[in-house]
Amino acid sequence: MSFLVSLLVLSALIFFHELGHYLAARRMGVKVEVFSIGFGAKVASFHKWGNEWRLALIPLGGYVKMKGQDDSDPTKKSYDADSYNVKTPLQKMFILFAGPLANFVLAFILYLFIALGGPNILSPVIGQIVKDSPAFVAGIETNDTIRSINGTAITKWEEMAEIIEHADGVLSFEVERAGYIHFIAVTPKITQTTNMFNEVIEKKMIGIGSAGVTHKLSLGLEETFSYATNQTIHASTLIFTGLKKLLFGEVPANELGGVISIVKLTSDATDAGWMSVLFFAALISVNLGVLNLLPIPALDGGHIMFNLYEFLFRREVNEEIMLKLTIAGWVILIGLMGLGLYNDINRLIG
Template sequence: MSFLISLAVLSALIFFHELGHYFAARAMGVRIEVFSIGFGKKIASFNRWGSEWRLALIPLGGYVRMKGQDDSDPTKKSYDNDSYNVKTPLQKIFILLAGPLANFVLAFFLYFVIALGGPNILSAVIGKVVENSPAHAAALETNDTIRSINGVEITTWEEMAKFIELSDGSLKLEVQRGKEIKQIILTPKITQTTNIFNEVIEKKMIGIGSAGVTHKLNLGISETLSYATKQTIFASTLIFSGLKKLLFGEVPANELGGVISIVKLTSDASEAGWMSVLFFAALISVNLGVLNLLPIPALDGGHIMFNLYEFLFRREVNEAIMIKLTIVGWVILFSLMGLGLYNDINRLIG
């Protein structure tokens, strides 16, 4: 059941991406010949609104085939009034941007729904106290709750960690231990740790771990909008940072995941409840939006790059060069997919 939920989530995200292209193209007067969820052999289809709506065998993507545009053969062009080829570079860029934009909008909506439902967030409750750390020296204990730092109220673990990381000098902690309130003074020290990309970094810490206690965030309308905006921006920057680190070798290539990882993580999220599914779906949606903006000819970003060239230099990219770049783009894309699949299989075997 969880596997089917994973496929349904992935297909829905792809559907919204392609729907963005579809509506933008229709708005620009371009005919959509095929709207497909999945690749390969067609297993079901119907014709409506001048397009063939298709479900294909391999549910690992999707596409809209516009009149005059075919990634499998860039030489296939049409110069009819309802063709993609007769549109201006800016109109084409608008159509191309609409897919990734739909993913960002969908992610914002999902984060908004999560915020309305009251997302769970880590409380500032101490679990492990590291020996010979500032926290250990100050006699902090497991299950202590940090209520404030230097007079500033602390409500979440994230707030506490950020305050400590950016601190300068000693800190005065108000700590609740059972029914007792204690005032504790300590000084953070720079310590080696790992970040979300598994890189070794140094930052100010006091030597405590979370107890895993959570509480619900009760947000008003303005706070809900702020939460959705911040989460969408954070997810986008996180993915951009991860791609940059992979590109420059700061993160090993074996950290790259493929479709099996996506299905497995979505499956795990479904077992944790609908809130986890929505949260992970929002993250994948942002991921799809960001990845499709990469300047790889087989992706939206590559086509945007070609149209920017045409807009700036008032001429189309040489057809032979475009074909070669498109082939290179497909090679890069399939190589990345193959590497992700290889890493997924290694993790499963491991």
């Protein structure tokens, strides 16, 4: 069941990405010949609205084939009135950007549903305490609930963590313990730790861990839209940062995951509940949007780059150069997919 949900989630995200291209192309008067979910041999298809709708054997991607556009051979062109090739660079960039944009919009909508359902967030309840840490020395205990810090009310774990990280001197903690209120002074100290990218960093900490207690976040209408917007921006920033670190070698290549990791994580999210599935689907949707904007010729970002060149210099990219760059783009993509798959298999074996 979890595996089936994983495939359905991936297919839905791909469908919305390609739907963005499809609607933009139709809006610009470009004929769409094929709308395919999946690659490889055709499993099922039907014709509607002047194009073929296809389901293919390998459900790990999809494409919209427009008249005059062929990624396998970018030198093949058509100059009919309803062809992609006769459109202006700005019109073509609009069509290309519409796919990633659809993923960002879908992520925003998913985060809206999460916000309306009341997302679970970590409560400021203390779990593990590191021996001889500032919290340990000050007398903070397991199962203490932090009510305020320096007079600022605390309702979420992340609020407490942010105040501690940016602390300047001694902090006054208002702590609830067994129904009684205690005021405890704690001085954070700079400590080495690892971040989500497994990098060793230094930041101010007091040596506490969460007890894992959660509560539902109740949001008003304005707060709901603010939550969805902030989560979409945060996810995008996170993915851009991760890619930058991977490209500059700040994160080892063995951290890269492939489709097996995506399916496994989606399956795990399914076991944790539908709210987790929505959250993970939103994150993967943003991921698809960001990755497709990379300036790799086989991706939307690469085609946007070609059209930006044409817009700025008033001439098309040399066909021979475009073909070589496209082949190089496919080599990079296949290499990254292969590396992700290799890492996935290693993780499974390990």
